[in-house]
Amino acid sequence: MPEGHTIHRAARLQRPLLVGECRVSSPQGRFADGAAVLDGTRLAAIDAYGKHLIYRWESGALLHVHLGLFGRFLTSTTPPPPPRSSVRCRIEGPKECVDLIGPTACELIDPAGLDTLLGRLGPDPLRDDAPQAFLERAARSRRPIGDLVLDQSFIAGIGNVYRAEGLFLCGIDPHREARSLTDPQRGALWETFCQVLRAGERAGRIVTTDPHEIGVTRSRMRRRDRTYVYGQDTCRRCDAAVRQEMRGGRRLWWCPECQR
DNA sequence: GCTGCATGATGAA
């Protein structure tokens, strides 16, 4: 489900199959006006920024999609089956059909709107952005590092699972004030996010554990084997009871032993 | 059939 890896993977996979002339519709009806504008025109490119997708059309039109918590894509080969009633937008390209379900955003935006959107985003590890802006702002911030990494203006693409797992892998207590960490700690955190997001983009799912450590074969990993602390009762590394806490409406998991 | 919950984000108070 949707953290940055999902979005970049969707862009990579959809790009070669949708670029070209597309039929665009809104079976559910809530994007009917936008779909009418795009229908029959040619898609030029698909770009991912953090958790945002931008579909660029040859006409200059820009389609902004954000999956939010529930959004997802269903893909099918053309000709596609009839859409389910909840499909906000169907894009039927030359080689594939993509149905968009339950997005937070599915809207046409203008170039100024895109600038505003991108201006609110911090560097994105999956775009190979330079980490300086993140590192420098974090070095000055008094906010807890666990709150800060979910803030898309600090670093783009991290969600609740990667927050818990990235901080675990770096041995950092999420409550630590961001500025109290050392420069190498903040640097390692950025690098860790780069690694786990890239792995997630390739695999199409979040796996942050080392299968040898967990004692399973990579191909046999069940959901509970894929994370050290997220969604766990006990730490998959040290077996201590995993702590959890609601912060800003999101559940935060951490290991009190491995993250000091 | 209901309730609650989920890998997200926003706007009002």
Added chain:
DNA sequence: TCATCCTGCAGCA
């Protein structure tokens, strides 16, 4: 900090 929006599913009567 809270309510709200988006959807589907598990768990329970």
